[in-house]
Amino acid sequence: MRKEIVRPYPLLPVCAVYFFLFLIGKNIPGMWQLVAMLLFYCAMGQAFNIFLGMTGYVDFGYVAFMGVGTYGMALAITHLAHIEGFGMGIIVVGFALALLMSTLLSVAVGAVALRLRGAYFAIATIGVNEGFRFLIEGAKIWNGSEGLIFTAQLNQILGRESASALMTYWADIMVLAIGALAAVVTLYYMRSKIGYALTALREDEDAAKVMGINVTKYKILAFITSACFAGLVGAASWALKTPYVFPPEVFEIHYTIEAIIIVLLGGAGTLLGPVVGGLIYGISKYYLSIFMPGFQLLIFAPIIILIIILFPEGVVGMLKKRVKDPIPAKFIV
Amino acid sequence: MLLEQLTGNLFQGLVLGAVYGMATMGLSLIFGVLKVVNVGHGAFIMVGAFVTLWLFGALGINPIFAVPVAFGVGIGLGFLFYYTTIQKLIKAPELATLLATFSIGILLEELVKLIFGSEFRGFNWVVGKIDMGVTVLPMSKLYACIGSVIIAILLYLWFNKTRAGSAVRSVVEDSEGARVCGVNVGRAYALSFALGIGITVASGVLLTMFIPVGINPYMGGVYTLKAFVIAVLGGLSSPYGAFFGGLAFGLIENGSYTLFALIPGVEPFALTRFLSFVMLLVILLIKPTGLLSKK
Numbered sequence: 001m002r003k004e005i006v007r008p009y010p011l012l013p014v015c016a017v018y019f020f021l022f023l024i025g026k027n028i029p030g031m032w033q034l035v036a037m038l039l040f041y042c043a044m045g046q047a048f049n050i051f052l053g054m055t056g057y058v059d060f061g062y063v064a065f066m067g068v069g070t071y072g073m074a075l076a077i078t079h080l081a082h083i084e085g086f087g088m089g090i091i092v093v094g095f096a097l098a099l100l101m102s103t104l105l106s107v108a109v110g111a112v113a114l115r116l117r118g119a120y121f122a123i124a125t126i127g128v129n130e131g132f133r134f135l136i137e138g139a140k141i142w143n144g145s146e147g148l149i150f151t152a153q154l155n156q157i158l159g160r161e162s163a164s165a166l167m168t169y170w171a172d173i174m175v176l177a178i179g180a181l182a183a184v185v186t187l188y189y190m191r192s193k194i195g196y197a198l199t200a201l202r203e204d205e206d207a208a209k210v211m212g213i214n215v216t217k218y219k220i221l222a223f224i225t226s227a228c229f230a231g232l233v234g235a236a237s238w239a240l241k242t243p244y245v246f247p248p249e250v251f252e253i254h255y256t257i258e259a260i261i262i263v264l265l266g267g268a269g270t271l272l273g274p275v276v277g278g279l280i281y282g283i284s285k286y287y288l289s290i291f292m293p294g295f296q297l298l299i300f301a302p303i304i305i306l307i308i309i310l311f312p313e314g315v316v317g318m319l320k321k322r323v324k325d326p327i328p329a330k331f332i333v
Numbered sequence: 334m335l336l337e338q339l340t341g342n343l344f345q346g347l348v349l350g351a352v353y354g355m356a357t358m359g360l361s362l363i364f365g366v367l368k369v370v371n372v373g374h375g376a377f378i379m380v381g382a383f384v385t386l387w388l389f390g391a392l393g394i395n396p397i398f399a400v401p402v403a404f405g406v407g408i409g410l411g412f413l414f415y416y417t418t419i420q421k422l423i424k425a426p427e428l429a430t431l432l433a434t435f436s437i438g439i440l441l442e443e444l445v446k447l448i449f450g451s452e453f454r455g456f457n458w459v460v461g462k463i464d465m466g467v468t469v470l471p472m473s474k475l476y477a478c479i480g481s482v483i484i485a486i487l488l489y490l491w492f493n494k495t496r497a498g499s500a501v502r503s504v505v506e507d508s509e510g511a512r513v514c515g516v517n518v519g520r521a522y523a524l525s526f527a528l529g530i531g532i533t534v535a536s537g538v539l540l541t542m543f544i545p546v547g548i549n550p551y552m553g554g555v556y557t558l559k560a561f562v563i564a565v566l567g568g569l570s571s572p573y574g575a576f577f578g579g580l581a582f583g584l585i586e587n588g589s590y591t592l593f594a595l596i597p598g599v600e601p602f603a604l605t606r607f608l609s610f611v612m613l614l615v616i617l618l619i620k621p622t623g624l625l626s627k628k
Contacts, residue, residue: 009426014367058431060372112614118427119370120569123561124617126372130558131610137595138603145600257439260432268428298443304436311423 007191010271010333012106014183017042017107017275018176025172036172039280040237043179044255045262047229051222052260053269056202057121060222060256061109061128062230065102066238067250068132069231072098073239074148081153090157091166091322095235102231103224105132110223114216117205133251147246154243171240178236179275182229186271189225190333202269245247254297261304267314271333276315335595341468348478350583352539354576355481356556357563358488359533362542365570366505366525369419369430373438373461374560375553377407381537382548383445390456396473399538400480407534410441411527419526438553446550455546477539484532485576491528492572501525523549555606559579562613577595585612 010269018039025035076094080086085091113124137145154163189195197218200208208215236249258281266277288296311318316332325331360374371377371394384403388394414437422429460472492498503511512518540556541548563582567574589608593601 052428056426056428058428060435112618116617119364119368119431120617122372122427122431123370123565124614126561127558127610127613130554131607134603134607134610138600138607140598140600145603257435264432295443297439298447301436301440301443305418305433305440308425308433308436309418311431312425 007113008187009330013272013274013331015180017279018180018271022176034282034286036175036241037286039172039175039179040233041258041262041279041282042275043175043233043237044183045257045266045278046179046182046186046228047226047233048259049226049263049268049270049274050189050229051226052201052263053267053273054186054189054198055219056268057118057219057233058260059113059125059128060122060227060253061130061132062107062126063251063253063255064129064132064254065106065227065230065232067129067247068105069098069100070238070245070250071142071148072231073235074150074243074245075142077150077153077157077239077243077244078148081150081157086157088158091240093230094239098147098231098235098239099228101233102227106224106227107220110220114219114223125250129251129253129256133247136247147244148163149244151243158205167241167243171236174236174240175233178229178232178308183271183275184223185229187333189222190271194221194311197267198222205294237252260281261300264304264307264314267316267318267320270314270316270320272312280315335591337467339588339591342591343584344345344465344467345470345474346583346585346587348396348474348581348583349543349587350580351478351481351557351576352536352543352579354567354579354581355484356533356536356540357532357560357567357575357579358485358572359529359536361564361570361572361575362488362532363524363529364564365572366445366529367419367423367502367522369423369526370427372431372557373441374434374437375555376438376441377410377533377553378443378537378540378556379445379548379550379553380406380410381534382538382541382544382552383449383550384534385538385541386449386454386456386548388460390454396538396541397476397480400535401482403538404531404535405559407492407531408527410534411530412523415523415526421573422520430622438557439554442550443552445540449475449550451550453546454543455544456548457545458542467573471542479544480539484535488528488532488572497521497524499552504556508546543573557615558606558611562616563608563617565613582609585609 021035021038023030051059053258073094076097077090080090082091109125109128113121116124142148154166160168189198197208197213197215200211200213201215202220205215235252239245254300262277262281263274264277265280266273266275285296288299313321319332324333358380359377360371363369381403382528384406385396385399388399388402389396406493418433418437419430422433430440458473462469462471463475479553492502500511501524503514503516504518508518511521563578564575566581567576567578586605586609590601590605593599593604
């Protein structure tokens with residue numbers, strides 16, 4: 001078998017963006033909050049892009065994976081806090097649990113919903129986050145609607161100093177790492193058989209099937225990968241940054257919408273797209289919330305409609321078409 | 334005692350179900366004709382509720398007369414969004430229309446929030462109660478139920494007895510064939526979209542009879558989910574299927590609430606909403622064309 005060589009050039013711009021964000025946040029006082037938000041949006045976009053961008057399926061219940069990831073971390077910390085000498089290990093267990101729970105949920109949802117196509121898929125997923133939220137609240141699982149608060153446990157395990165360092169600094173670094181990892185996985189998928197299969201499936205699912213591609217397998221693979229990264233983003237960005245979890249907050253559909261906007265803005269199915277989209281969305285949201293608080297959605301809704309009608313390929317998609325010179329084209333993927 | 338309570342609640346469910354059914358007919362009509370899923374469906378119901386609130390609360394106009402006003406508002410919104418957005422996306426991949434209708438929903442919510450604010454409001458239309466034997470029903474709810482049935486019948490007549498209705502039906506059967514026979518397909522699309530939105534906004538008026546203090550710019554989300562369950566029950570592309578799906582959903586919702594309330598230590602209201610989501614998945618899995626469809 002011929003070994004496939006994945007050339008890492010296209011990762012360069014992504015890494016450069018993350019590196020500059022880090023530098024700006026570290027060196028300019030007062031910027032870390034904005035940088036943390038941008039890192040969150042980029043990572044969420046990267047995670048979502050693996051499924052939405054590569055398959056063209058819309059999952060409206062995407063935030064549920066971030067929600068269960070948050071619960072994974074929260075449960076690990078609340079239940080293992082009384083064991084002595086765990087230390088930082090508890091964070092690792094938390095991430096593992098987040099990964100496990102988002103995988104399980106994505107397998108369960110994917111097994112049902114991925115049998116459906118197009119509009120039917122979107123309809124099936126529109127209730128996933130609400131459904132899961134009402135299950136937790138209704139059956140009073142994991143403390144029901146009262147949620148889990150674990151600031152005290154975090155302080156107890158790590159000590160007050162390092163717990164606050166974790167919340168304000170290391171959690172964001174973890175989000176950065178997750179985003180970068182998602183970019184690597186995206187590039188690997190794009191350059192391997194998986195990517196070609198997904199492209200074929202996005203263009204014409206029936207034709208792909210006829211050509212002998214096991215579309216279900218690749219769809220589920222992309223779905224689970226995307227959900228895992230979402231779970232990790234939830235665990236790092238929500239559970240560790242703000243050590244509490246309430247069902248209505250972590251299953252809020254607006255995060256799904258934000259992720260969709262980011263992916264579309266940057267260019268669905270491109271490697272660089274989610275980062276570009278995340279930066280544009282994050283920066284404009286940040287400044288809109290300063291200058292015109294409460295009007296972000298009113299401004300964004302017509303913008304999404306305009307993007308869909310006028311620039312369906314997004315910023316990176318357009319660049320890809322325009323740039324013909326082979327050397328810069330290597331980096332715009 | 335329990336049986337009495339159950340039959341009473343089921344009766345209430347049937348009355349509410351008729352309104353649910355009508356609130357879903359617009360969604361099914363639009364999907365049936367244009368193959369567009371209106372993900373912003375609930376926002377149009379919310380617009381209807383605010384039309385009622387404004388007419389009744391500020392001007393003192395009887396909510397019955399709010400129905401035609403809301404219908405007119407809906408027709409206007411429908412044509413507006415069809416010609417500005419949907420028309421340009423009808424040939425685009427599904428992703429485009431899903432996101433566009435979703436954004437339209439958000440736009441409406443934010444506009445209403447801008448005008449009316451985001452606090453919960455409500456009004457009380459007191460027109461007496463009626464004893465139906467199994468349960469006591471406020472007259473306002475009975476009017477809403479009757480109104481829904483009348484609107485469903487009117488839609489049926491429009492489809493089957495008018496020229497425009499036949500044109501729309503021919504487009505559903507075969508849009509190319511209809512075009513060849515001289516049907517203006519673009520106009521049939523526009524008309525169906527506007528009509529679908531019109532019915533949806535009008536249904537918002539009738540739904541306010543059931544939520545005395547629940548009117549809020551973000552109230553629509555719940556109804557979007559419910560409407561999808563109902564539409565899928567009825568086959569997604571058939572407005573009449575949707576009406577009967579609504580009746581079934583009303584029964585299931587109220588029946589399951591009564592039964593969940595018997596289980597100690599749970600929140601029955603949250604569980605009924607979880608159940609509706611499970612129903613959605615199960616129906617889509619076993620019979621995506623709907624339980625009530627012949628295919």
